[in-house]
Amino acid sequence: MMAAEAGAARNTLLAYERDLDGASMLLEGRLGEASPEDLHRLAEAWLPLKRATVARKAAALRRFFGFLQDEGLRGDDPSAALPRPGSDRPLPKILDHAAVDALFREIERRKAEGGTAALRLSALVELLYGSGLRATELCSLPRNAVSPDRPFLILRGKGGRERLVPISDRARAAVAEWAAHVPRDSPHLFPSGKKHLSRVRLYQLIKALAADAGIPPERISPHVLRHAFATHLLEGGADLRAVQLLLGHADIATTQIYTHVDSRRLIELVNSRHPLADAGPTGARRAGRAAGRVDARRNPA
Structure with a gap:
């Protein structure tokens, strides 16, 4: 299914295979019949791993159980018991x-x-x-x-x-x-x-x-x-x-x-380009100065 329907690349298929094999070994070959309690045990075994690794393994199992249910090979989907760790993706290194x-x-x-x-x-x-x-x-x-x-x-x-x-x-x-x-x-x-x-x-x-x-x-x-x-x-x-x-x-x-990676530039962009950029105190002072210049031109001394 992953190859023919999802069009997954070879490296993705290999990663899914490793993750499913590893989970099956931890459950002594009973992955297809795993209960929510079994998946909680898997999550405990994954505790020493990085969050990104746990997220990848859990995603592979969700896809697996979804496939089993779609194909009528089991009537329920226990994957709600799998962990959903937050992302800890690091910022990329860049060159100036x-x-x-x-x-x-x-x-x-x-x-x-x-x-x-x-x-x-x-x-x-x-x-x-x-x-x-x-x-x-x-x-x-x-x-x-x-x-x-x-x-x-x-x-x-x-x-x-x-x-x-x-x-x-x-x-x-x-x-x-x-x-x-x-x-x-x-x-x-x-x-x-x-x-x-x-x-x-x-x-x-x-x-x-x-x-x-x-x-x-x-x-x-x-x-x-x-x-x-x-x-x-x-x-x-x-x-x-x-x-x-x-x-x-x-x-x-x-x-x-x-x-x-360049939050300073984004902040400057909002402050200079947003329609409400001149609505605050600074904008009011700028508007006041502009009004003063107009009045001076209308009523020269």
Whole structure:
């Protein structure tokens, strides 16, 4: 059902399998007949786990018992006894504009020294920060995914969902420079041996670049550059729904976490743009000063 009807990705199916197997072992193979009391025992066994882990396990079991009831395999659904821990999702790590500028200065320095490694790194970072690609999406790009005359590419990302990703002129130029050095018979834009560049190797390349740029390596990763892409778009006034589509998030709640990383800017936005911003004491004083100026113009001394 999860594969055929829900269209779940392979990693999701594997996670469900692990969670259901684990729960079945704790209940000695009686998961399908579990009572609310059995599920309370499961919840007690999960107490040492993180809240996010418990939430994931409970969600898998709710889906399982819902399936059993829908298929007529049991007449009740005991999943109300499962815990519902609150979310403790941490805020994403981000880079400020100065750090991003330092990365690109270091890339330009390496390019000036010559060599294809710098061209590859330039293309990788331009796509990570300029388009918000996930590491896996980036590493496995087909050789002709980015076309010089097409300002976008179509990705099949997490969960098998397709999305259109705009590619900046800078990124297309960087990819074109690198692509000229990719073997013509390579199916991948970033080949490595018989396959493509691995996520681990990409991680290492970004860490080394950060160190040379004077940025603590622990502050950066390919995913941090994706976070910076989203955060800097929102800082620039981008619509949250547009950022959701660009990142390929199935749920806008996932994208909303980026609205928490710059609360100062959001507060300033409300204070300066809200229709009632001038209705308070400050607004009244401003209105009074404006009225005084009008009176002075009408009744000059």
